[in-house]
Amino acid sequence: MSQLNLAEIPRYKTLSKEEFVKNYLKPQKPVVIEQLTKDWPAYEKWNLEYINKVAGDKTVPLYDDRPVKHDEGFNQAHATMKMSEYVELLKKGPTNFRIFLYNILKEVPVLQGDFKFPDLGLKLIKGLPMMFFGGTDSKVFMHYDIDYTNILHFHFHGKKRCIIMAPDQSKYMYKVPNALITREDIDFSNPDLDKWPALKQAQGHVCELNHGEMLYMPEGYWHYMHYLNPGFSISLRSYPRKIKNLGKALYNIGIMRHYDNLMRRWKGQDWIDYKNEKAITLTHKRLNINQE
Template sequence: MRGSQQFKYGMYQLADHFFGRKKFFKDRAKYYNDLVAELKKHGEGRIMPVERRKDLSLEEFKNHYVRKGIPVVMEGAAKDWACVQKWSLQYFKDLHGDDEIVLVDQAAKDFPYELTTLADVIDNIRSGGSKYYRFYPLLTRHPEHLEDFDYKWLRERRTNPVWFDAFQVFIGGEGSYTSLHNANQSNLFVQVYGEKKWVLYSNYYAPIIDPSPVRNVYRDAPAKVEAGPFNPFELKFEPPYELFRYMDGYSVHLKPGDVFWNPPFYWHAVKNVSDSIGVGYRWLSPFYSFKMSPLYMSLDCMATNPPIWKAYSLYRKDINELHLAEVKKLEEAKKKIAQQETVKKNEPGVPV
């Protein structure tokens, strides 16, 4: 698409962020008619596998893939790490099954949630259920697991300066899925157990994905039909997703021990092709993220739902609380947790 079309869409996103879509630029039919004509000139897009590299040097990783914002899989880079050697669903159930968690259904509208335990989620997964625990703050609760990673190796590959970093664990069963979204953090994703597939699109295609106005620090592809957002694992280009056929993308298939570099602001969807445990080592390097997308990083700095300072405080603690804050359910969840703790303390035989 032309640079002028990119610029004009950026103006739409800027107005949407501050005023919503009902205030300015409501009629965008001419813009999209012109965009369709431009896209047709270049033909349909294609999905290409992300490059897989063995023994990728730190220098080449930084100078080529990081500097240019190019995704890459470092094949088997973590195969000897303790997390890959030891972790499994049973391992977590045995060690941390009693962990009380807030399980947020991020695939549903308004983020319904339940208070449960890690053991219950794992039992559900192993019985073929659909529960998917995203963003488990494992190292916040159990910092001894830092020794299961080569933290020095991860830190050497960060971009600087770093506002914060975080380890987030994803535990899901075969077929569980996360729809298209993007965010401003850099991500070195370690596939620990099982296998996982990704599909990625450059933020260049934001005018096609056309995210709804948000005032938080990440974006989802909009659900334009009842079935949900466009699913890159089930390519259906019927309206209203007909323009998605013109996007080039990347495919990724991660196996245990693989480490995947996912740069900021890449749109991505993820599907577990088996029961799976993966760990996202994420960090926010604001200048690098600004380089990847000046518009979206600037808008993120002006987030109000919740304010950026609160968003990243919750992000470091448990990103599930951040999602609840966006839909005004965080205080409700905290009260329920406090009530549960009070009931436990009053149970016979429980030490106070």
């Protein structure tokens, strides 16, 4: 075992709009801004107790780290429970259950007054502020977003470690064909580089997000999240600026997703197994890696 090649993501207490656009948005580079939320009501209010108070009666979708199955729909939840029960679960100790891509702001409108859409030169999509929750040691598998959006990812309550990779690193990532994920049995917190040798060539970025801090993830970036203790995040998104990425987003949404669902129904688990095997053979063939 050895570590990935990861560079610390630059971080600043504040950045002007001009600095952000010039140094990070236009060149598509990640950055952490530590105090962007200091004037948000959320900075003082958002913790698990507050979420329980305003959303405890809501039934929420839960996901764990089980492998993708052929009979599950796209982003289909593995379980549901009341938010109050989930908050108690988070407090008790480690749990694999996470809330993923949940539009809690639509379900609980009072939360909409707690945050702002920052002016950083991005045209943020006002209707898609998604929230994510995780418990101690829960992990979000390495993936990229179907719509290739620019993401402002704000974290609250706890701390989590974020590993991200630029799209040009996909050739080293054991990307699963017709999917948005890598092989799910790769532990990016502690990868076995003997088993996954292509990862030795990957160059990525890492940061630890604390309460109120924001990570900017450019279009199409791979991301893997490891909750170091219970916490939650909100992502604000902006459509792709690059025409080629907009085209990829439209392909993913309009063609790839439907083709994959069709093949799951037709081939069943054999389709999933085939794709997972192809992730290895295609990666190693592309990089001329020979394994016994």
